[in-house]
Amino acid sequence: MDGERSGEAGNPADLFTGLAHKKVYIETYGCRYNFGDTANLVAVLERYGSTCVSTPEEADAVVINTCTVVGPTERRMLRRLAALREKPLFVTGCMPIVQREAILAVCSPVIIPPEAIREASRSIRTIGKESVGIVQIAQGCLGRCTYCLTRMARGPLKSFPEQEIREKIRTYAESGVYEIQLTAQDTSAWGRDTGHRLPDLLSDLCTIPGHYRLRVGMMNPATAYCILDDLIDAFASDRLFRFVHLPVQSGSDHILQQMGRDYTIREFEEIVSAFRRRYPDISLATDLIVGFPGETEEDFSRSLALIGRIRPAKVNVTRYSSRPFTGPFEEKDFPDAVKKDRSRTLNAYAEEQYRALNSPFLGMSLSCVVTEKLRPGSVMARTATYQGIVIGKDLPVGTVAEVCLKKDRIYFFMGDLISAAPP
Structure with a gap:
């Protein structure tokens, strides 16, 4: 492969020349934002005459879009990179930004910064052929979560321009896509860096003509709480799925404080209650981390009790994984057996809630x-x-x-x- 195998090329456009007119296999890990990067990359590669294929065996080049949220996923990706290192290999996503040396220890790829994908995508103004559209509205966050490496990879909040977001949605709607997902590391923080607010953005986006619906992505309760009344008003539009994703992460205020989450359980439940008063049938998804350093049995019981009270339609359960460069990295971790047991218990209890919610339907x-x-x-x-x-x-x-x-x-x-x- 021509070019720099272990670094970025000088001209951002040069990063994609090694993929031009090739059969390319892309493997994506992590959140919807990462999948949005992949969708943008597919559209860019089409302009370069490339074709995406479904297996690495039939590919001329391989792209791995990485995630660094938890250790097990990171280890799986490193194994994949090692296994594919004889292929012309390109790596993007969060890992190259904060864990470049770990990647270079197992392979010598061309690094494609996510920002290069975004800039290339903006210049061509086209979309891929996915059936569910993903529209990124911001990058980075305002948070100070002590366990999170992604905030270091993606940096501070950078809200994308409203007109750019509108244009992407309009293009998806005209292409026949029905579900369009708005995504960011924290969608409810959109506009905080530019003097704008998410409720106003949503109200404006809902005026775009077409046969489509918008799904609002993950909102940090800390930023959602600040705009709650207007946010709830914005959800009155039939253009929005009546669905909110509010990661609570723990049912214990003590653990939330250790996590640096900047809200209390009372405030989280106020958000949930306010949405349900206005929209009794709204679907709620949340996230919980089990086995965070210092989480006692009482703390874990509070998480279980919270799930019983709010009865979410979906709970994403993650076992705490120490990440380098983060606050609790040096703190004593729980044995895997404890985290696995708490994860199983929480998942089983959450599924009881799902069955109870689903049964009447x-x-x-x-x-x-x-x-x-x-x-x-x-x-x-x-x-x-x-x-x-x-x-x-x-x-x-x-x-x-x-x-x-x-x-x-x-x-x-x-x-x-x-x-x-x-x-």
Whole structure:
């Protein structure tokens, strides 16, 4: 491979020349923001005459889009990089920014900074062919979470211009995409660095014509709390899925303080209650970390109790993983067995809540819209509250369907098609 195998090229455009007119395999790890980077990269590579393929074996070059949130994922990525090092290899994402030496210890790739992908994507003003659109509205955050390495990788908050966001949504809507996901490290912080606010952005985006719906991505309770009333008003639009993702991370104020999360459990529950008073059927997703240094049995019990009180539709459970350069890195960690046990307990309890929430819907007929094709003969549809329903039919994205819910798969329903109206 021509070019610098272990560093960035001088001209940002040169970073993509080694991928031009090649069959490229891309492997993506981590959050929706990372998947947004990959979607942007695919659109850029199409301009370079490249073709994306589904396996590394058929590829002329491999791109690994990395995540550094937890240790197990990092180790898995390093194993993959080592296994693929004989291929022309390109690496992007968070790891090259904060853990470059770990990458260079196992391979000698070309590093593509995520910012280079963004700038290249902005210049071509096109989108990829994914069935669910991802629109990045900001990079970085205002947080000071003591466990987080991503904030060091992505830096301080940088809100993207409203007109640029509008244009991307308009392009997705015109291409026939129905579900468009707004993503950032913290979507509710959008505009705090530029004198703007997320509620105003959402209200403006909802005026874009087309057959689509917006899903608002992860919001830090600390920044959502500051704009709560106007944020709730913005969700009145039918353009938004009635779905909020508010990572609480712990049910203990003591642990939240150690994490540097800048809100209390009372404030978190105020946000949840306020949304539910206005929209009783709204879906709530949250995140919890188990085994954080110093988490007592009482702290963990508080997390379980919180899940019982708020009854979320989805809980993303993460076992604490010490990350380099972060506050608790030097603190005594729990044995893996303790973290695994707490993770299993919390997941099992969360699934009890899902079943209780889902049970009344079995046998009901609901309206939904097809958002993506899963495989031949199977599609995913979403209700207005973002409930997932798998339909065993080949239906175009954007189809409005009436479905009878037949089976509860905990995280989604299986449904029988009653009627369908084409997009």
